[in-house]
């Protein structure tokens with residue numbers, strides 16, 4: 001009698017509990033922390049899906065620490081992440097793109113062992129034109145000997161110290177992608193039941209793709225190496241001519257790169273000589289996932305995950321993608 005293999009239905013909470021076993025003695029606090037993130041992103045996606053209906057479109061009028069006009073959804077997303085995470089006793093410090101300084105949430109609890117760094121709504125300038133946006137997050141363990149109030153020390157750690165990282169892309173569907181260092185796993189939100197269901201187990205970035213993703217409007221201000229590399233891709237230098245895809249939301253551009261392979265770049269430019277993307281809550285989470293999925297991520301000179309952060313909102317150039325494209329970039333000096 002042939003046996004049929006029944007595909008499992010697994011929610012992200014069940015998956016986290018399974019992954020939890022990788023953290024001996026974590027006593028469920030880690031899965032409890034991650035459940036705060038998943039809850040927050042369900043609340044955010046509910047607003048994103050109704051952005052045009054609930055008078056939440058348009059800007060909040062305020063300007064955030066980055067000097068960017070805050071969209072109302074940015075503010076909402078930032079607040080709801082802080083609210084969902086601050087009730088987790090295991091969380092000591094939050095750092096957000098929307099806040100100049102870290103937020104202390106531990107209330108003095110010695111059980112506070114984790115810092116969560118996040119961009120609540122990446123790509124928010126796309127909100128009003130109904131283009132995909134996303135949330136990114138990075139989870140760090142409290143450094144040995146760090147006091148409860150030494151909050152910068154909790155978050156200013158290189159990407160190699162991340163114990164988990166992930167993103168949610170609010171696109172044609174809402175997909176959560178995360179890793180705790182044991183592969184990359186994707187979950188699609190079933191809005192009918194409000195659960196993230198395992199849809200992309202053990203994601204692997206193809207060894208080579210057919211897309212490169214960069215804002216070519218800035219081409220003339222890239223260092224020469226980047227223009228030469230893009231020409232190599234376009235002219236079939238890696239075996240076939242590449243097509244260009246650029247959404248302008250890092251999470252969406254990276255998600256495509258993770259699924260289809262290829263390369264995403266945000267090089268240094270005249271306006272942003274250190275790159276535009278933020279190390280702690282944009283580059284590090286995607287670099288962690290890329291490496292877990294068999295890809296690579298560099299700032300042009302070194303591995304992104306090795307960069308020692310000096311400040312919370314530090315920028316970095318980012319080149320992230322499939323092994324073939326990344327090895328070609330490395331050779332393109």
Ligand code: P6P
Nearest residue numbers: 122123124125215248249250251
């Ligand atoms: P540009 C969105 O504002 C963001 O931070 C990333 O999500 C995105 O990749 C980048 O900026 C887009 O920047 O300069 O191409 O508009």
